[in-house]
Amino acid sequence: MSKITQIEGKAVPVEGNDIDTDRIIPARYLKEITFTNMGKYPFYDERFDAEGKPKGHPFDLPQFSGAHILFVNQNFGCGSSREHAPQALMRWGIRAIIGESFAEIFAGNCTMLGIPTATVSQDEMRKLQSLVKAKPEIQFTLDLEKKTLLSGGKEHLRFDIHESKRNALVNGTWDSTGLLLANAAKTAEVARKLPYVAGF
Amino acid sequence: MSKGTLYNKVWDAHVVEKLPTGQYQLFIGLHLIHEVTSPQAFDMVAEKGLKVAYPQRTFATVDHIVPTQNQARPFADAEAEQMMGAIEKNVKKFGVPFFDFDSGSQGIVHIIGPEMGLTQPGMTIACGDSHTSTHGAFGTLAFGIGTTQVRDVLATQCLAMDALKVRRVNVNGKLNPGVTAKDVTLYIIQKLGVKGGIGYAYEYGGSVFDRFTMEERMTVCNMAIEGGARVGYVNPDQTTFDYLQGRKYAPGADKWDKALAYWKSVASDKEAQYDDVVEFNGEDIEPIVTWGITPDQSVGVNDKLPEVGRFSPDEVKTVELAYRHMDLKPGSPIKGTPIDVAFIGSCTNGRLSDLREAAKVAKGRKVARTVRAFVVPGSQKVKAAAEKEGLDKVFTEAGFEWRGAGCSMCLAMNPDKLKGREISASSSNRNFIGRQGSKDGRTMLMSPAMVAAAAVEGRVTDVRELMKTS
Known part of the structure; x- marks a missing residue:
């Protein structure tokens, strides 16, 4: 599994608090039994009208095409635990998300896919979103080791990220199955001691 | 800690x-x-x-x-x-x-x-x-x-x-007649906000929870996540043990005492320490209706919709979006808002006691001609138990459809969906944009009894007014 230490690229702003996972990916797309096509669907109902014509959502604006970093506000990804939401963003091209705060299930799902969820203050996010709207061509570098965001090669600000999530990403252990399997014997021991597992 | x-x-x-x-x-x-x-x-x-x-x-x-x-x-x-x-x-x-x-x-x-x-x-x-x-x-x-x-x-x-912090959420006092567990959970979310629980487990307690049945406790814990708390729980007590006794996978009589000992041992200690404690009074809670696009955008059924100016600057955008989407006006009452669809069911309110409460309101009344109303039991067992009591007849005689078990219109991944701009009174848990299957559809969350009241009146109604006349 790869170590994720730096993510570089253009950014795309999606503004608003409490953007839930139903808005990120409508439930009708969850009927597919693989994640393969999810990249076609992020924010679908906010992006397209009834005839399928784009309505001018940032994901469809040419200046943000190819962006890898998503700038969001508070409580992003609240609601349903559907991993289809980060899968859709990832398969569209998002490699990192910076926001004011994240819903926990969503942030956990992102980590499992190797997507950092970094936080900055409200004021800093306003500035970042304004900056990227004014100068969409700016290249950002998110450095997980230094916890800094560079814009146009210059240090712009420091961000926060949950320490265990950062460790998992920079050490390449974000796909946790291997870590958990390594403790299989200890797991069996814990299970044996639990009265209900032992059948009382 | x-x-x-x-x-x-x-x-x-x-x-x-x-x-x-x-x-x-x-x-x-x-x-x-x-x-x-x-x-x-x-x-x-x-x-x-x-x-x-x-x-x-x-x-x-x-x-x-x-x-x-x-x-x-x-x-x-x-x-x-x-x-x-x-x-x-x-x-x-x-x-x-x-x-x-x-x-x-x-x-x-x-x-x-x-x-x-x-x-x-x-x-x-x-x-x-x-x-x-x-x-x-x-x-x-x-x-x-x-x-x-x-x-x-x-x-x-x-x-x-990752480990969580623990917030004790106390609701003490008495609930007024017509106020249900759904109203309690919507009230807590209204007061603490949809982001308030991030990083926390919610421990619900106080005399209101002590008196609650297991089904009522489930309704509250179900919506812990809508308040941002990843888990919510109530300490196990005699109500819990009585509920479990005799169920298929519960420990049998020979194991019961050992099971009880473990179950009692995990309850919070009297001198337990919490990262945070909040207090609410049961008497303050009214039947609640959501008017917006997040579960904390709600009011008491007799309240007027809040003015945009009442919200903090960073919430204004969401509030304005909510009013636009819902086509509701600040300052106007929620009561009287006409509905198109009434949905009773979901993991929040699809249990037998929920159907009983709704049936009490539906009994002897008729669903308004303008309303499409349906009841979806949460499981095959709930359906069978309800039919044994004749609840299905109460509902169908009143003009509700009686369905098979499933998630139904809570998330609309099945044929049960809102169409176009339809607005629902729903006993489910999320009023997000597009949640009920139409991107322009609108949802007002409330208790099952309140949904039944809205169904028969054709508009948002204080269920207590119907209780007086039934």
Whole structure:
């Protein structure tokens, strides 16, 4: 599994608090039994009208095409635990998300896919979103080791990220199955001691 | 830091190891799966050449995509049929017990777990569904997870988790007549906000919770996640033990005393320490209706909709979007808002007591001509029990449709959907934009009795006014 230490690229702003996972990916797309096509669907109902014509959502604006970093506000990804939401963003091209705060299930799902969820203050996010709207061509570098965001090669600000999530990403252990399997014997021991597992 | 709470005790008993990342490896005592978030997880397990580590600790059912009207196979929707085929194949291949239609125990995953006695105090529970918090009503730590985490539980029976803080949420005093557990949970979310619970487990307590039945406790814990809290729980007590006794998977008479000893031991100590404590008075709670697009945008049924200026500057955009989407006006009353659809059901309010409360209102009345109304029992067992009491007749005589068990219009992954700009009175848990199957559709959340009242009046109504005349 790869170590994720730096993510570089253009950014795309999606503004608003409490953007839930139903808005990120409508439930009708969850009927597919693989994640393969999810990249076609992020924010679908906010992006397209009834005839399928784009309505001018940032994901469809040419200046943000190819962006890898998503700038969001508070409580992003609240609601349903559907991993289809980060899968859709990832398969569209998002490699990192910076926001004011994240819903926990969503942030956990992102980590499992190797997507950092970094936080900055409200004021800093306003500035970042304004900056990227004014100068969409700016290249950002998110450095997980230094916890800094560079814009146009210059240090712009420091961000926060949950320490265990950062460790998992920079050490390449974000796909946790291997870590958990390594403790299989200890797991069996814990299970044996639990009265209900032992059948009382 | 919290100490001596149920959260601490159950967490500590299930920690396998502190991982090099700083997360904890947590043993999961009960894993519940359904058709939507499991197929990719089973594929990942197979691709890694792994097996299901503890197949006897995973239980499967189908709920999200199942039609509630015609459940004959193959389903009319080819995608739903394919999804059904995938779970049938996977449970067989990996040896997982499966509550399908023929079992008589199929239903919404969060309703059947408790109903069959699978959910027991002192367990850790995981399910690829955010409303897993429901099971906390029994004094469990119950986590909603994503599909890759479902893979981890299948392959290892463990999750890599970060520890949470614990907030005690007390509701003391008495609830007024007509005020239900749904109103209590919506009130708590209104006061603490949809982001208020981030980083916390909510421990619900106080005299209102002491008096609550298990079904009422489940309604509150179900919506812990809507307040941002990943888990919510109530300490187990005699009400919990009485509920469990005699259920299919509950410990038998020969094991009962040992089980009781464990269950009592996990309850929070009297001198437990919390990271935060909040207090509410039951008397302050009115029947609540949501007017917006997040579950904290709500008012008492007799209140006027809040002015935009009342919100903090960073909330204004969401509030304006909410008013635009809902086509409601600040300052106007919520009572009297006409509805198109009335939906009674879901993992929040699809249990027998919910249907009884709604039936009391529906009895002897007629659904308004302008309203499409339907009742969806949460499980096959709830449906059978309701029919035994004649609730189905009460509903159908009043003009409600009586359906088969499933998630139905809570998330509209099945034929039950809003159309166009329709507005619903719904006993479910989310009023998000597009949640009920139409991107322009609108949802007002309320208790099942309030939904029944709205159905018969054709508009949002204070159910207490109907109680006076019935």
